[in-house]
Amino acid sequence: MMASRNISRFWEWGRKIICVGRNYAEHAKELKNAIPTEPVLFLKPPSAYVREGSPILVPLYSSNLHHEVELGVVIGKGGTAIPQSAAMEHVAGYALCLDMTARDIQDECKSKGLPWTLAKAFNTSCPVSDFIPKDRIPDPGKVKLWLKVNDQLRQSGCTSQMIFSVPYLISYISEFISLEEGDLILTGTPKGVSAVQEHDELQAGIEDVVTMNFKQKSKRI
Numbered sequence: 204m205m206a207s208r209n210i211s212r213f214w215e216w217g218r219k220i221i222c223v224g225r226n227y228a229e230h231a232k233e234l235k236n237a238i239p240t241e242p243v244l245f246l247k248p249p250s251a252y253v254r255e256g257s258p259i260l261v262p263l264y265s266s267n268l269h270h271e272v273e274l275g276v277v278i279g280k281g282g283t284a285i286p287q288s289a290a291m292e293h294v295a296g297y298a299l300c301l302d303m304t305a306r307d308i309q310d311e312c313k314s315k316g317l318p319w320t321l322a323k324a325f326n327t328s329c330p331v332s333d334f335i336p337k338d339r340i341p342d343p344g345k346v347k348l349w350l351k352v353n354d355q356l357r358q359s360g361c362t363s364q365m366i367f368s369v370p371y372l373i374s375y376i377s378e379f380i381s382l383e384e385g386d387l388i389l390t391g392t393p394k395g396v397s398a399v400q401e402h403d404e405l406q407a408g409i410e411d412v413v414t415m416n417f418k419q420k421s422k423r424i
């Protein structure tokens with residue numbers, strides 16, 4: 204008999220990961236992108252998840268792998284065309300996430316007008332923290348995120364800087380892509396993205412809530 208599913212292990216459910224790009228003006232600027240007037244969306248498959256204790260792998264085809272620390276929103280109740288006013292009823296909780304990005308491949312895809320799949324969706328491109336129950340974060344618009352590489356602070360930001368809020372994103376996404384229980388929304392990264400090398404140690408946190416540690420492994424995908 205199948206064990207009952209537990210939302211606190213949502214990464215095992217095989218549900219989709221919907222990512223929002225360029226949701227912080229300062230990050231859009233650092234990569235010389237225009238400030239979006241609508242959310243920029245892309246997807247990662249569930250095979251992108253990796254948990255603490257397992258390494259983040261470096262794709263063989265990339266020589267410029269970047270970290271992007273992001274707040275993840277775990278969907279607890281599915282829906283289509285969810286109004287903003289009801290959006291928070293669909294949230295089960297949160298997770299701290301990294302949107303690992305092969306920046307050189309993304310740049311190439313951008314210049315050719317091609318999709319970002321191999322830049323964003325490879326195995327281990329979505330390191331994820333323990334599940335954070337909804338009541339641990341009373342306001343997803345006031346979450347302080349940080350990321351260090353080898354003990355040096357690289358990213359520090361607050362979700363108050365997001366262009367599109369969590370309720371807006373849930374409403375916007377669900378108009379076109381129905382949300383299901385166990386889905387994860389990555390809400391975009393603040394400024395400070397930069398390259399990581401093999402053997403680097405990544406530490407990230409949500410102030411007063413969670414921290415997580417990952418290592419880059421020399422074994423390439």
Ligand SMILES: O=C([O-])CC(=O)C(=O)O
Pocket residue numbers: 222223224225226227230234271302304309390391392
């Ligand atoms: O690759 C990018 O810059 C888009 C993105 O994921 C983000 O802004 O978080």
Ligand SMILES: [Mg+2]
Pocket residue numbers: 222223224271273302391392
């Ligand atoms: Mg991102």
